[in-house]
Amino acid sequence: MVMDSRKSARAASAGSILITRLMKRGVEGVVTDGGFRDSSIIVSLPFSSYHNTPTAPTNLTLNHAIDINVPIGCGDVAVFPGDVIVGDDDGVMVIPAHLADEVADTASKMELYEEYVTEKVLEGRSIIGLYPLTSEDNKKDFESWKINKQ
Secondary structure (H helix, E strand, O other): OEEOOOOOOOOEEEOHHHHHHHHHOOOOEEEEOOEEOOHHHHOOOOOEEEOOEEOOOOHHHOOOOOOOOOOEEEOOEEEOOOOEEEEEOOEEEEEOHHHHHHHHHHHHHHHHHHHHHHHHHHOOOOOOOOOOOOOHHHHHHHHHHHHHHO
């Protein structure tokens, strides 16, 4: 679930009770460009949650649910129903539904390449020509590495 809070943390987008209820109802995770109350409790839940900053004021003072499953803006990004939301400890991104398969394929290839790069850097290799991949020798080595990895 993605919530448009107009990038304002003057009042919470939700607190631990609402987040727990969303989790129990099958929501996979929640993102807001505002803030959450009870953030130390929310972070301990077995549930993905992302907010801009913790906040104390209750959500009913400024935020009210107006609609669901409609296009919104969250953190200056357009979010449409069906878009894929991906997040980790560094942030969240929105992938338009029609690009999801292509992005997943590209990301998978990049993850594999970064695994190779990390291995080579740990072995002492310079990143010049390796990251980004501009050296033909490194390209050949990466192709061999992929074959041996399988």
